[in-house]
Amino acid sequence: MSENHRPKRPWLPPRWFIRTAWAVHRGLYRATGGRFALQRATPERWGTMRLTVTGRRSGRERPVILAYREDGPNLFTLAMNGWGEGHPAWWLNLQANPDAHAVWPGGERAVRARAAEGAEHERLWALWRETSKDLDAFAAGRSTPTAVVVLEPRAG
Template sequence: MTSDFAGVMGVSDNPRSKGPWLPPRWVIRTAWAVHRGLYRLTGGRFALQRAKPQKWGTMRLTVTGRRSGKDRPVILAYVEDGPNLTTLAMNGWGEGDPAWWLNLQANPDAHAVWPDGERLVRARVAEGAERERLWAVWRETNKDLDEFASRRSTRTDIVVLEPRAG
């Protein structure tokens, strides 16, 4: 299981590493299990937060499993960019891409639910100037973003979720 919230908050197996403190991976995994449980128990009325200026929100994104073909819901951090929602594809700042992002790469169509509504979306990776602009937006939500990202050996993709017709 992976989560962007974990990535924004960070993860570290070495509490003595330099830079901002990152909780151990088991803490992140437990927090997200509780978060998903609250979402289910309250029928979605609790556990999603609205994004605000300089603060990311939380949304529920349902993707299609690339092998199973089944719906795979995940709670992710997001910021709005006009009509689009954006999120970071990190694996708790650990190595590798999160499963939800691998699933979206195989099938980019998904369903997003956030406090202001829900919609069908199509995912794509931000590139070039758009990526730089969106990274700066994400940096405003977490002053340690560059430090966290530097702990990974691969680039952290910014995923743009564009509205699509039903």
């Protein structure tokens, strides 16, 4: 393999399409009271949850629909920004205020967010890779590292 050869990045829809799709997903959640917009994670696929964070500048509640997996009592997700550059706003908000509220099929709870590090990061990344075959290729297309965000249960 030559030095100039890079693995081909998997196809992504245009950024505007990704942002529109997630906006429609949030609207579907609101319109149906959450009945059709969320999916439970299984060992074979990731699910979708609604995470409400506090805006780091506004102090207002900011809901977002995210993909998630389960790890014991914890949920975890990837701060991938639709595989675009930079960190997603919800992750920047959680770094400023890690307390949030998660709703998914099968439960809802107050959570505290943190970035997985070291061996935990590698283990959770490998779990996510089981359901997303192009995970490493998508991540390699970003100059921003993709954080694995752990959502631990908290009282209240």
